[in-house]
Amino acid sequence: MRAVRVAVVGLVPTVLASGIVQAQDDPVSLLLFGSLETGPSTFVSAGAKVALDRIDREGFVALASLGAGTRREGTGRRETATAAAVVGYQWFYDWGVLAAYAGAEGSIEAVTRGGVSRLEPARVGARLHGEVWARPAEATLLTITAILDTSRTAAWGRLSWGWQVEPWRGWNPYLGPELALYADHTGYRKWNLGVHATDFTVGRFSLRTSAGLQFEPRDSASPYVSLTVWTPW
Numbered sequence: 001m002r003a004v005r006v007a008v009v010g011l012v013p014t015v016l017a018s019g020i021v022q023a024q025d026d027p028v029s030l031l032l033f034g035s036l037e038t039g040p041s042t043f044v045s046a047g048a049k050v051a052l053d054r055i056d057r058e059g060f061v062a063l064a065s066l067g068a069g070t071r072r073e074g075t076g077r078r079e080t081a082t083a084a085a086v087v088g089y090q091w092f093y094d095w096g097v098l099a100a101y102a103g104a105e106g107s108i109e110a111v112t113r114g115g116v117s118r119l120e121p122a123r124v125g126a127r128l129h130g131e132v133w134a135r136p137a138e139a140t141l142l143t144i145t146a147i148l149d150t151s152r153t154a155a156w157g158r159l160s161w162g163w164q165v166e167p168w169r170g171w172n173p174y175l176g177p178e179l180a181l182y183a184d185h186t187g188y189r190k191w192n193l194g195v196h197a198t199d200f201t202v203g204r205f206s207l208r209t210s211a212g213l214q215f216e217p218r219d220s221a222s223p224y225v226s227l228t229v230w231t232p233w
Helices: none
Strands: 002-007 018-023 030-038 041-051 059-073 076-093 096-113 116-119 123-134 140-149 154-164 174-183 189-202 205-216 219-232
Touching (some): 059 096, 096 140, 140 189, 154 189
Antiparallel strands (some): 096 123, 154 174
């Protein structure tokens, strides 16, 4: 087994999975992933990443994903379902991986107030995504992710830093702080400040988990937790 740095992405506003997967010497061209973030707002997504050659090599890649979420909106709630398909290119360097994607995203939302639900018109737009996965030093990890979606006029970004720890054999994740920001066309804003553990394994699955506080302009800080799982197929 050998460590291979691979950028993995999900859907806004869930945690965009980005990590190190364990791949065999046999070609691996498909990666499956899923993620969940829960707190004042909740979002779950799942999808697949496909490479023309191998996921752990420079070249063209494609991503497809589905997601659904719910959040408070005033005295009611807003439910959202999304689907996205993008293509892009990933560059491998000695210091890490740089990836850029573009494609389409569609969404549909329902708003519930006073026990009455209203389905809003479906929207389709462009999705742009960029990601950096870097190792400034041998035992450190820096990740930067930014996503723009015109279907909901939404923007999401995350910055994380980690130091590799080795508490016992086979479990040596990167631990450190993370900061995430999200905003969309409804005027909704939030930002998350927490800590993450990235790239630890359970069987054939790699995981990233984080926890911290979520801040919204009209509410007090509330705890959030997230989990992302990915595996080559």
